[in-house]
Structures are given as structure tokens and as C-alpha cells.
Amino acid sequence: MSQAEAARRTSPLWTLGLFRSELLTTFRRWRTLALLGVLAAVPVLVGVAVEIETGDGPAAGGGGGAGPAFISQITNNGLFLVFTALAATLPFFLPMAVGVVAGDALAGEANAGTLRYLLVAPAGRTRLLLTKFATVIAFCLAATLVVAVSALAVGALLFPLGDLTTISGTRISFAEGLARALLIALVVAASLIGVAALGLFVSTLTDSGIAAMATTVGLLITVQILGQIPQLDALHPYFFSHYWLSFADLMREPVYWEDLTRNLGLQALYAAVFGSAAWARFTGKDITA
Amino acid sequence: MAPYASDDRATAGEGDESRSARRRAARYVVPVTVMGVAAATIGLVPAIADSGDPDLPEITAAQLIEKIAKSDVEQLSGTVKITTDLGLPDLGGLESSLASGAVERGEGGSSADPSAKLTELASGTHTLRVAVDGPDRQKVSLLEDAAEYSLIHDGKDVWGYDSRSNEVYHGTVDESGKEREQQPPATPKDFAEEALKSVDDTTSVTVDGTAQVAGRDAYRLVVKPKQSGSTVGAISIAVDHETGTPLKFTLTPSSGGAAVVDVGFTEVSFDRPAASTFEFTPPKGAEVTEDGELDEGGEHSEKPEGAPKSEEDLAKGLDGLKMLGEGWNTVAAFDTGGEGGLPAGGAGGDLGGFLGSLGDQVKGDFGTGTVFSTRLVNALITEDGKVYVGTVTKDALVKAADEGK
Numbered sequence: 001m002s003q004a005e006a007a008r009r010t011s012p013l014w015t016l017g018l019f020r021s022e023l024l025t026t027f028r029r030w031r032t033l034a035l036l037g038v039l040a041a042v043p044v045l046v047g048v049a050v051e052i053e054t055g056d057g058p059a060a061g062g063g064g065g066a067g068p069a070f071i072s073q074i075t076n077n078g079l080f081l082v083f084t085a086l087a088a089t090l091p092f093f094l095p096m097a098v099g100v101v102a103g104d105a106l107a108g109e110a111n112a113g114t115l116r117y118l119l120v121a122p123a124g125r126t127r128l129l130l131t132k133f134a135t136v137i138a139f140c141l142a143a144t145l146v147v148a149v150s151a152l153a154v155g156a157l158l159f160p161l162g163d164l165t166t167i168s169g170t171r172i173s174f175a176e177g178l179a180r181a182l183l184i185a186l187v188v189a190a191s192l193i194g195v196a197a198l199g200l201f202v203s204t205l206t207d208s209g210i211a212a213m214a215t216t217v218g219l220l221i222t223v224q225i226l227g228q229i230p231q232l233d234a235l236h237p238y239f240f241s242h243y244w245l246s247f248a249d250l251m252r253e254p255v256y257w258e259d260l261t262r263n264l265g266l267q268a269l270y271a272a273v274f275g276s277a278a279w280a281r282f283t284g285k286d287i288t289a
Numbered sequence: 290m291a292p293y294a295s296d297d298r299a300t301a302g303e304g305d306e307s308r309s310a311r312r313r314a315a316r317y318v319v320p321v322t323v324m325g326v327a328a329a330t331i332g333l334v335p336a337i338a339d340s341g342d343p344d345l346p347e348i349t350a351a352q353l354i355e356k357i358a359k360s361d362v363e364q365l366s367g368t369v370k371i372t373t374d375l376g377l378p379d380l381g382g383l384e385s386s387l388a389s390g391a392v393e394r395g396e397g398g399s400s401a402d403p404s405a406k407l408t409e410l411a412s413g414t415h416t417l418r419v420a421v422d423g424p425d426r427q428k429v430s431l432l433e434d435a436a437e438y439s440l441i442h443d444g445k446d447v448w449g450y451d452s453r454s455n456e457v458y459h460g461t462v463d464e465s466g467k468e469r470e471q472q473p474p475a476t477p478k479d480f481a482e483e484a485l486k487s488v489d490d491t492t493s494v495t496v497d498g499t500a501q502v503a504g505r506d507a508y509r510l511v512v513k514p515k516q517s518g519s520t521v522g523a524i525s526i527a528v529d530h531e532t533g534t535p536l537k538f539t540l541t542p543s544s545g546g547a548a549v550v551d552v553g554f555t556e557v558s559f560d561r562p563a564a565s566t567f568e569f570t571p572p573k574g575a576e577v578t579e580d581g582e583l584d585e586g587g588e589h590s591e592k593p594e595g596a597p598k599s600e601e602d603l604a605k606g607l608d609g610l611k612m613l614g615e616g617w618n619t620v621a622a623f624d625t626g627g628e629g630g631l632p633a634g635g636a637g638g639d640l641g642g643f644l645g646s647l648g649d650q651v652k653g654d655f656g657t658g659t660v661f662s663t664r665l666v667n668a669l670i671t672e673d674g675k676v677y678v679g680t681v682t683k684d685a686l687v688k689a690a691d692e693g694k
Binding site: 069070072073075076077087160162164165166167168169170171245248252253256269272273274276277279280281283284 | 312313316317319320323324327368416418430432434435436437439441448450452453454455565566568569570572573574575
């Protein structure tokens with residue numbers, strides 16, 4: 001009642017302030033920084049491994065097509081390290097990091113006993129939830145960009161850069177390649193929205209941050225395993241991870257949009273379903289801590 | 290709480306902080322509704338989009354076939370979905386002969402070799418992209434997970450590029466040659482031309498209404514064998530009403546069930562594709578395999594003389610070929626002589642028992658043998674090394690073998 005009325009009277013600037021303070025709290029945590037550090041290390045590992053493997057001279061194709069996508073092209077163009085690093089981190093590292101942050105978003109506050117103080121502020125629960133969701137999505141973007149930028153830096157240091165060949169065999173300039181890399185990073189970040197919404201919903205269910213994180217990451221692993229079972233073919237299109245690797249379609253010429261749009265639609269659906277479920281749970285919940 | 294869970298008023302104001310359990314439960318109406326709307330949308334949109342069959346002027350089958358023959362589409366690009374379900378995981382040579390009988394050349398080692406790659410098309414569902422600009426420039430790309438295999442024909446160069454392994458295959462062809470034939474069948478047009486070659490008095494050809502394919506209005510041409518004994522039930526070809534281009538090709542087996550081969554455009558444009566589509570320079574560091582023998586390979590893949598039936602493609606590239614029977618019930622017969630034209634033929638001794646367990650033992654005037662069945666093609670391998678292959682039922686195959694004896 002009074003809380004919500006107060007919220008309505010507050011200016012948008014106030015919400016922005018809440019968002020800013022949430023961002024600061026999240027990104028100042030050692031845990032968050034450690035997660036980002038691990039993510040930044042993955043491209044370094046991949047880059048150094050490829051460099052050592054092919055150190056004797058320019059690689060001649062090779063690899064036979066094993067390993068993450070685009071890995072055979074890294075030695076010829078460092079920009080491909082961005083795509084390889086994203087392909088390597090997307091199945092597990094990135095969503096795990098997002099799961100940890102999303103699971104902790106509300107349950108962590110409840111666990112630490114700070115949630116009710118947040119609610120004392122005239123923001124309202126819906127607004128707080130939206131802010132938390134926005135923060136988690138901001139983390140998705142930050143995490144993806146950390147991987148991409150780190151990969152670009154390592155790629156530029158260890159390998160030559162220049163015009164690149166799309167997977168369709170046509171050539172594009174380095175500038176266009178960079179633009180596509182940025183677009184791919186955005187698509188990858190958007191691919192994580194489903195996990196983010198799921199994690200936020202789980203976070204409203206419990207007062208234990210650890211339990212919420214474990215549940216979210218556990219769900220992630222479960223879905224990844226189920227996604228490998230061919231007998232469950234009929235269910236696969238509904239898994240949030242099903243179209244994840246479609247970001248590589250942006251490297252086709254012309255771009256193949258079908259799976260990309262399906263991926264974005266699926267993520268939006270997860271955001272709507274679990275976002276509203278989180279709202280239903282959070283706004284009707286007794287806050288005791 | 291449950292009886293009133295669907296009460297809309299409860300969801301009205303978020304400011305309503307009533308702690309009653311009923312209201313709390315009512316909030317869950319929102320996510321459930323979202324899910325319901327999503328499910329309904331996913332279920333209904335294709336039904337609405339399928340706006341029924343278009344109205345087109347009447348046309349006879351003969352006129353339609355002429356339309357296909359006259360079709361002079363030189364520029365085309367689009368996405369093709371190809372689904373094949375032959376009903377048997379691996380019959381080695383038989384299936385790969387779909388990729389232009391290029392089995393022998395598949396041992397080259399480079400993953401960018403066209404014959405090695407396009408064999409994959411013989412099973413499962415694949416998405417292809419095709420672009421054609423006149424007889425000298427074509428491109429077919431097989432879309433894979435985060436990778437693509439492209440076969441580009443530009444003037445006298447033929448490039449195969451496998452982006453997963455970054456390997457390149459290069460060959461040359463005579464500019465005046467029949468380049469088109471060197472490409473494995475990829476578009477509905479290729480398949481339709483094969484099917485229409487078999488139109489004779491053993492075949493019934495009818496126009497069966499209209500359909501919409503890739504957003505274009507099309508006539509549906511149905512080709513059916515008149516004889517019984519063929520495994521081919523019907524071939525349906527959707528022909529674009531404006532250009533006469535076949536847009537979709539479906540082959541259903543006489544035994545019923547899903548189509549054995551279904552090739553159709555999901556997206557098509559008759560504009561000239563961008564010139565850059567056909568330009569290819571091997572990327573830095575790519576392993577290039579040269580193949581000067583593509584000319585030979587091309588001739589090799591051309592249809593054998595006196596083999597007008599599409600089903601006989603499957604026997605293409607094998608020596609000592611003999612045709613038994615006529616029309617759709619033609620059976621190809623050849624003697625492996627122990628050389629092993631087919632893996633199963635050469636396996637004789639040790640593997641014989643194992644292979645035998647995959648097929649059915651049959652006896653007849655020809656002796657004894659084993660029948661290997663797929664949903665479309667049946668093969669009879671006799672104990673003395675003779676092989677009979679055809680798109681006919683098992684009984685018809687045994688009968689042909691008896692007569693051919």
C-alpha cells in the first residue's frame with residue numbers, strides 16, 4: 001500500500017540511482033571479480049595453447065575439425081579467437097557465472113539480512129525485482145564483453161589480424177569482422193537472458209544464497225545433459241541452451257537468421273515466463289530477513 | 290486458495306499488498322498465462338500462415354512438364370531443406386552413390402573434397418544454400434553447426450571450402466563443359482529433372498491442385514508408377530507457376546510413412562545473387578588440395594547410356610551393369626566377381642555371416658541370397674556374387690532375379 005504509492009511518487013532518477021547502487025554492489029564483490037577473472041583467462045588459455053601447438057610455423061589447416069568452433073582459423077587471424085572463446089565459454093562458464101550472480105541476487109540479500117532494508121526504501125518490490133533483473137542482464141553483457149575483449153587482445157598479441165574469410169567462403173574486411181564480433185558478443189549476452197531469468201526466479205524461492213546458486217547451476221547442467229540425449233529430441237527446442245551456438249550463423253554470408261531469431265524469441269519467452277513467476281513469488285512473499 | 294486462483298481482479302494492482310494466500314496464488318496466473326499464450330502462438334501461427342492452396346488457372350500435366358522444360362531461370366538463390374530417410378543407417382556404397390557415385394574418390398583424405406562431404410546428404414535433415422548465376426557460376430553450401438561446407442563454381446574453377454577444418458579443395462573444369470552435371474543433386478530442380486526422365490507409358494502424371502512453397506504459388510505435379518511392385522509410391526513436385534522452377538520434390542514410398550526424400554526451398558529469390566557470393570580465394574594458411582581429375586569425375590557422374598530411370602542412379606558408377614525389366618520395376622544387375630563393387634559383395638568370407646544377419650535369406654531359381662532392404666532401395670546379393678538392385682519390393686526383386694537367371 002503505502003510502499004507502492006510512495007514508489008509511484010518517486011522520480012525515475014531514483015530508480016536509476018537504485019540501479020546504479022545495485023550495479024556497484026554487484027561489480028564490487030570479490031566473487032564477481034573472480035568470476036570475470038576466470039572468464040578473461042579462458043581466451044588466454046585457448047590462445048596460448050593454439051600458439052604452442054602451432055609454434056613451429058603457420059599451421060596448415062589441420063586439426064581435422066575437432067575442438068570448439070573456428071579453432072582451426074585462429075592461427076591465420078586472431079579475430080577468430082573471439083569466436084572460439086565465446087563458443088568455448090558459452091556452454092558452461094558464461095551461464096555458470098550468470099547463474100551464480102542471478103541466484104544470489106535476492107536470496108543472497110535475504111541470507112545476509114539486507115533484503116528488508118532494501119524494501120524499506122520507497123522503491124516497491126516490483127521495482128526492486130526489475131532493478132535486480134537489469135543488474136543481472138548487465139552482468140551477462142559485461143561477462144560476454146570481458147571474454148570478447150580479452151580474446152581480441154590475446155588474438156592481436158599472438159596472431160596476425162586482417163581481412164577474414166566467412167564460413168561461407170566469402171571475404172570481409174577486418175572492420176566488418178570487428179562489427180560482426182561485436183554483434184556476436186551482443187547475441188551471446190542475449191542468449192544468457194534465459195538463465196538469468198531462471199536464476200532470478202530460483203532466487204525468490206529460497207532465503208539461502210548458496211542454495212539458489214547451486215540450484216541454478218544444477219539446472220543448467222541438467223539441461224545441458226538432457227540436451228545431449230537424442231531420445232529427447234522433441235523437447236530440445238524448448239531448452240534455453242538449444243540455439244546457443246546459433247551465434248555462429250552471423251559469420252555466414254548472407255547471415256542465416258532463422259535460428260538466431262528463434263534463439264532470441266526463446267530467451268524472451270524464458271524472460272517473460274520466469275520473470276513473471278519471480279514477480280508472482282517475490283511480491284507475495286513474506287520477507288522475514 | 291485454489292478455487293479463486295483464476296480471479297482476474299486479484300492480479301489487478303501490484304500495489305495491493307493484501308497478504309491473503311488467495312491473492313498470492315492468483316499472481317501465478319501471470320506466468321501461466323504467458324506460457325499459455327506462447328504455446329498457443331507457437332501452435333497457431335503455422336496454421337494461420339498456411340493460408341490454404343492458392344487459386345491458379347487450370348493446367349494439364351503435359352503443359353506443366355513443358356513449362357518445367359522451358360523454364361529459363363538463370364539467376365536464383367535460396368535456402369533448401371533436404372530430408373532423406375532411407376530407413377537403413379549405413380549401406381555404404383548404395384547411399385553414397387546418391388552423391389554422384391563418387392565413392393572411390395572419397396578416399397582422398399581432404400575433408401574439403403566434395404564427394405566426401407556431400408555423401409552426408411544421404412541421411413537426415415540438412416539445410417543448403419544455393420545460388421546460381423548462369424551456367425558458369427553456382428554455389429552450394431551445406432550449413433553445419435558453426436561451420437559450413439561450400440562448393441563454388443566460378444568460371445573454370447571449382448572450389449570446395451570446409452570452414453570447420455579450414456581446408457580447401459580446388460579443381461578446374463572446361464568452361465564449355467556441362468558444369469551443371471558435375472554438381473551433386475541439391476535443388477528440387479535436379480531431383481525433378483531426374484524424376485521426369487522416367488515419364489513413359491508405365492507412369493501416370495497428373496496435376497494435383499496447387500500449393501504454396503517458400504511463399505510462392507505453385508502447381509503440384511504428381512508422378513506415380515502404374516505398375517505394382519515398385520517401392521516408389523508417388524513423387525510430388527511443386528512447380529512455381531511463374532517461372533516453371535520446381536520448388537519442392539517429395540518422394541513417398543509405396544509402403545507409406547514419411548517421405549524418403551523431401552527437398553524443398555524454404556526461401557527463394559529469382560534476383561541475381563551478389564557477385565561476391567561466387568568469389569573465392571583460399572584463406573591464409575588453409576590447406577589446399579588440388580584435384581586435376583575433376584573432369585574425369587564429371588564424366589563419371591553422368592548418367593549411363595540407356596539408363597533413363599531415376600532409380601538407376603543408384604547403380605551408377607558400377608561396371609558390368611545389366612538392366613532387367615522395364616519402367617519403374619527395372620532392376621540393375623551386375624556381377625561383383627569378388628572385386629567388391631559393394632562392400633557387402635566383397636566381404637564374402639568372415640563378414641558374410643554378420644552381413645547375412647542384417648538381411649533376409651531368400652531362395653529361388655537363381656540360387657540363394659540375401660536381401661538387404663531400405664525404404665526405397667532393395668538389394669539382393671546372391672551367394673555366387675551377383676547383385677540385383679532396384680526400387681522394387683522384395684518379391685519383385687526375387688522375381689527379376691529368377692527371370693534374369
